[in-house]
Amino acid sequence: MYKDFFGFVEEPFSIVPSSKYLFLSARHREALSHLQIGLNSGGGFAMLTGEVGTGKTTVSKAMLANLEGNWVSGLILNPTFSEVELLEAICDEFSLSYTQPSSLKQLSQAIYHYLLENHKKGIQTLLLIDEAQHLSAQVLEQLRLLTNLETDSRKLLKVLLVGQPELQHKLQTIELRQLAQRITGRYHLLPLVEKDIADYIGFRLRVAGGREDIFSDRSVQFIASQSQGIPRLINLICDKALYYAMLSQQQTVDRNLAKKACHDVLAYQAPTANKAQVSTHSSHSYHWFSPALLSLAIAGATYLGLTSWHQWQQLQTQFNEQQAHTQQLQQQMADKQSIANQQQQHFAQLIEQSRSPMGAMQALYHLWGFDASIVDSDCEYGTTPPFHCFQSKASLSAIVASNRPVVITLYEDAQPYFAILQGVTKDRVTLLLAGERVQLPVTWLDQHWKGQFRYLWYSEILETIKSDSRGEQVQILDKLLAKALNAAPLDTFTFNDELKKRVSTFQAWQGLDADGIAGNKTLRQLDRLTSDNAPKLLSATTQASAPSAASDHKENQ
Numbered sequence: 099m100y101k102d103f104f105g106f107v108e109e110p111f112s113i114v115p116s117s118k119y120l121f122l123s124a125r126h127r128e129a130l131s132h133l134q135i136g137l138n139s140g141g142g143f144a145m146l147t148g149e150v151g152t153g154k155t156t157v158s159k160a161m162l163a164n165l166e167g168n169w170v171s172g173l174i175l176n177p178t179f180s181e182v183e184l185l186e187a188i189c190d191e192f193s194l195s196y197t198q199p200s201s202l203k204q205l206s207q208a209i210y211h212y213l214l215e216n217h218k219k220g221i222q223t224l225l226l227i228d229e230a231q232h233l234s235a236q237v238l239e240q241l242r243l244l245t246n247l248e249t250d251s252r253k254l255l256k257v258l259l260v261g262q263p264e265l266q267h268k269l270q271t272i273e274l275r276q277l278a279q280r281i282t283g284r285y286h287l288l289p290l291v292e293k294d295i296a297d298y299i300g301f302r303l304r305v306a307g308g309r310e311d312i313f314s315d316r317s318v319q320f321i322a323s324q325s326q327g328i329p330r331l332i333n334l335i336c337d338k339a340l341y342y343a344m345l346s347q348q349q350t351v352d353r354n355l356a357k358k359a360c361h362d363v364l365a366y367q368a369p370t371a372n373k374a375q376v377s378t379h380s381s382h383s384y385h386w387f388s389p390a391l392l393s394l395a396i397a398g399a400t401y402l403g404l405t406s407w408h409q410w411q412q413l414q415t416q417f418n419e420q421q422a423h424t425q426q427l428q429q430q431m432a433d434k435q436s437i438a439n440q441q442q443q444h445f446a447q448l449i450e451q452s453r454s455p456m457g458a459m460q461a462l463y464h465l466w467g468f469d470a471s472i473v474d475s476d477c478e479y480g481t482t483p484p485f486h487c488f489q490s491k492a493s494l495s496a497i498v499a500s501n502r503p504v505v506i507t508l509y510e511d512a513q514p515y516f517a518i519l520q521g522v523t524k525d526r527v528t529l530l531l532a533g534e535r536v537q538l539p540v541t542w543l544d545q546h547w548k549g550q551f552r553y554l555w556y557s558e559i560l561e562t563i564k565s566d567s568r569g570e571q572v573q574i575l576d577k578l579l580a581k582a583l584n585a586a587p588l589d590t591f592t593f594n595d596e597l598k599k600r601v602s603t604f605q606a607w608q609g610l611d612a613d614g615i616a617g618n619k620t621l622r623q624l625d626r627l628t629s630d631n632a633p634k635l636l637s638a639t640t641q642a643s644a645p646s647a648a649s650d651h652k653e654n655q
Contacts, residue, residue, distance in 0.1 A: 099341055099344065100340045100341055100343070100344035103343075103344040104308050104309075104312065104340065104343075104344070104349070105307065105308060106306040106307050106308045107306055107307035108306055108307075109306065109337070110302040110303050110305065110306030110308060110336075111302060111332075111333040111334070111336045111337040111340070112333070112337075113330055113333050113334065115155060115156070115159070117159070117163075118305055119301075119302055119305055120156060120159070120160060121156070121297075121298050121301050121302070121329075122156070122157075122160060123153075123290050123291075123294040123297070123298065124294065124634060125287060125288055125290070125291075125294070126153055126156060126157050126160070126287070127633075128285070128520075129146060129157045129285040129287050130157055130160055130161055130164075131464055131465050131467075131633075132144075132283050132284070132285040132533075132535070133146060133157070133161055133258065133283050133285060134161065134164075134283075134464060135283055135461060135464045135533055136281070136282045136283010136284065136533065137224065137256050137258065137282075137283060138464075138469065139282045139283070139533070142242075142245030142248075142253035142255065142256060142257060142280050142282075143242075143245065143256075143257050143258075143259065143277065143280045143281040143282065144256070144257075144258045144259070144281065144282065144283035144284065145230075145258070145259045145260075145261075145265065145266075145269075145281050145283070145284040145285075146158065146258065146259070146260045146261075146284075146285055146287060147260075147261055147262065147263055147265050147266055147284075147285075147286045147287065148262070148263075148286060148287030148288070149262065149263065149289070149328065150262060150328070150330070151328040151329060151330030151331055152287045152288070152289055152327075152328055152329065153287060153290075153329050154228075154260050154261075154287055155228065155260070156329075157287065158226055158228065158258070158260050161258075162224075162226065164467075165224070168220055168221055168222060169221070169222050169223075169224055170192075170216065170221055170222075170223055170224070171223075171224040171225070171226060172188065172191035172192050172223075172224070172225050172226070173191065173226045173228070174187050174188070174191060174225070174226070174227045174228065175228045175229065177227055177228075177229065177230065177232060177233055177237070178232050179233075179237055180234075180236075180237070181202055181236055181237055181240040182200070182201075182202060182205065184233075184237050184240060184241070185202065185205035185206060185209065185240070186200070186205060188205075188209055188225060188244075189205060189208055189209065191225075192209075192212055192223075194208050194209065194212055195208075196208050202240070206243070206244065209244060209255075210247055213247055213254040213255055214247070214254065216254070217249070217254050222252075222256065223254065223255050223256065224255075224256045224257075224258065225255060225256070225257045225258070226257075226258045226260065227241075227257065227258070227259055227260065228260045228261075229260070229261055229262075230259040230260055230261035230265050231261035231262045231263075231264040231265040231268065232261075233259075233268075235268070235271065235273050235274055238268075238269075238274055238277055239273070239274070239276075239277065241257055241277070242276060242277045242280065244257075245257060245280065259281075263286070266286070269281070282533065283533065285535075288327075289325075289326050289327025289328050289329075290322075290327035290328075290329065290332075291327060292318075292319065292322040292327075294327070295318060295321065295322045295325075295327060295332060296315075296318045296322075298329065298332065299313055299318060299321075299332065299336060302333075302336075311350075312340070312343075312349070312350060312351055313336070313339070313350075313351045313356070314350055314351065314352050314353065316352070316353040316356075317339070317351045317352055317353050317355065317356035318356075319353075320353050320356045320357060320360065321335050321336065321339075321356050321359075321360065324360040324364060325360075331363065331364070334363045335356070335359045335360050335363050335364075336351075336359075338359035338362055338363055339351045339355050339356050339358075339359035341359075342355045342358055342359060343355055445536070448531045448532045448534060448536070449510055449515050449531070450515075451532035452515040452516055452517055452531055452532045453513075453514075453515050453516070454516065455475075455476075455477070455505065455507075455516045455552070456472050456475040456476050457475075457516070457532075458505045458516035458517060458518060459475035459476075459477065459487070459505055459552070459554075460472070460475045461518055461530060461533065462503060462504075462505055462518055462553070462554055463475065463485075463554065465503055465518070465520075465633040466485075466554060466556075466631070466632065466633060467631070468485075470485075477489055477552050481554070483557075483558075483560050484556055484557055484558045484560070485554055485555075485556055486554070486555050486556070486557060486618075486622075487552055487553075487554060488552065488553055488554075488555060488622060489550075489551070489552040490550075490551065490552075491548070491549040491550055491551070492549055492551060493549065494522065494527075494540070494543065497519065497522075497551060497635070498522050498635065500553075500626060500635070501626075501634055501635045502553050502554075502555075502626070502632060502633070502634070502635055503518050503519060503520050503530075503553070503633050503634075503635050504518070504519050504551040504552065504553040504635075505517070505518055505519075505551065505552045505553065506518075506519050506547055506550065506551045507547070507548070507550035507551070508546045508547055509546055509547075509548070510546065517529040517530060517531045517536075518530035518531075519551070519635070520535070520635070521635065522540075522635065524540075525539060525540055526538065526539055526540060527539075527540055527542075527543050555621075555622050555625045555626070555632075556625050556629060556631075556632065557621045557622075557624070557625055558571075558574050559571050559574055559575055559578075559616070559621055562615060562616065562617045562618075563575050563593055563601075563615070563616040564593065564614075564615045564616070565593055565598065565614075566593065567592075567593040568591055568592050568593070569591060570591070572590065572591055572592060572593050572597070573589075573590070573591050575593075575597070575601075575616055575624075576588050576589070576590055576597055578624045578628050579597070579600045579601065579604055579624070581627075581628045582604060582624055582627045582628050583600065583603065583604060585600075588600075598614040599614070601614050601615070601616050601620065602614040604620065604623075604624070605620055608620075608623045610623065
């Protein structure tokens with residue numbers, strides 16, 4: 099339709115999945131990291147949930163694409179199976195032969211034999227099940243039984259369940275509590291934020307061979323608000339908006355065209371869970387009728403001679419309903435207190451599992467996309483290049499300015515434990531504690547953290563670069579400085595006067611001693627400003643609301 103009008107190679111907003119259009123936002127990368135950590139641990143299950151169209155399949159495909167060579171994977175879609183049909187589907191996916199009709203025992207043994215053979219070859223087996231909310235309790239239990247085959251350290255079958263939020267509710271039932279306890283990595287994928295939406299639209303336009311500025315800023319803002327950040331809806335709206343732009347012979351999609359496209363697309367969409375919840379809560383009200391008011395009503399009715407038996411029954415009914423409502427509220431309060439107590443106990447368990455700084459550093463390596471040994475995760479003895487560990491004390495605002503996840507030392511009853519500070523907003527922090535995300539007030543952090551932190555930085559330069567240094571390390575430094583200073587590289591293998599001047603300029607800019615020697619402090623700052631692969635602490639939308647750090651940042655470099 100509009101492909102030729104805008105000069106696209108192909109239509110950029112097709113809802114048919116394509117690896118060319120794989121866009122991983124910060125939330126998608128975070129989900130990917132959680133699932134990788136969960137599947138690489140000793141447990142048998144990981145779980146990814148999210149509303150329809152939020153990108154669960156995108157994350158799943160990215161994870162499958164990033165599996166190492168010692169992994170073999172199978173994918174099951176739309177699993178509306180019985181127990182026997184599920185096992186047959188698994189056998190089909192891994193090309194295992196079986197007789198028909200076959201029993202659960204025969205199919206299970208075929209799968210067990212396959213898993214043992216893979217284990218002997220050093221191969222880890224992964225089964226990914228999409229739309230897992232459709233699995234019955236009996237089929238989920240059969241999956242759990244399949245994961246019973248294990249060594250001393252790990253399960254021979256890893257299972258990733260991908261589904262809508264109903265999957266979470268299903269696993270909260272008593273009959274599936276054993277399965278729920280085996281899920282070692284779980285993540286609920288939220289919609290994209292506005293900054294990610296702008297990047298997402300621009301990315302798809304660029305891949306399709308078009309201009310990235312076809313959508314105006316105001317049109318992107320409107321699409322973001324109406325789509326609620328759901329990628330599939332964004333695709334449908336943008337596709338319709340480009341069609342209307344072509345009909346109007348406009349080379350840019352403005353807010354009016356975006357508004358028209360949103361109206362057309364969303365008119366046929368069911369409300370999201372968030373909207374439904376808001377509607378439900380807004381329409382629900384509580385009517386209070388106190389005993390004192392009842393007494394006054396009875397007294398008034400008696401005085402007026404209107405206390406007939408029928409009127410008395412009405413008043414009594416109202417009083418009984420009020421008492422029942424009060425009891426219901428009291429029960430709700432008790433239930434909330436019970437949940438709060440359970441959450442507090444769970445948090446205490448997470449703390450006990452987080453006493454090792456090496457364990458937290460291993461999780462930090464995972465955020466970088468690497469598996470690290472305990473030795474490499476021990477900052478006291480040093481990491482293995484090109485990774486380096488830096489330990490110091492700083493304020494929260496200084497860490498925010500660095501924009502890197504860090505391992506922080508927390509204290510409970512004067513006893514230290516370790517967590518990854520993964521996100522910060524104006525009034526809340528997000529911690530990764532024993533593999534689980536926990537959100538807490540900033541005021542809580544002030545009470546439990548004394549400023550101690552450690553973080554990873556990356557540099558292929560393994561020595562101090564100074565006058566008369568030569569070789570490939572000098573060339574790497576030259577390229578990094580050019581990128582940081584937005585200048586052309588000098589293309590030199592010798593640390594000459596011009597390169598030394600650039601080092602001094604960079605150091606002065608960053609508030610370091612301008613001695614012209616590229617040591618650890620200078621290399622750390624270069625990594626912070628030039629690294630494209632490092633995990634980020636904050637998204638662009640939260641940076642604006644996070645504490646300012648201009649004065650604290652320099653002294654901690």
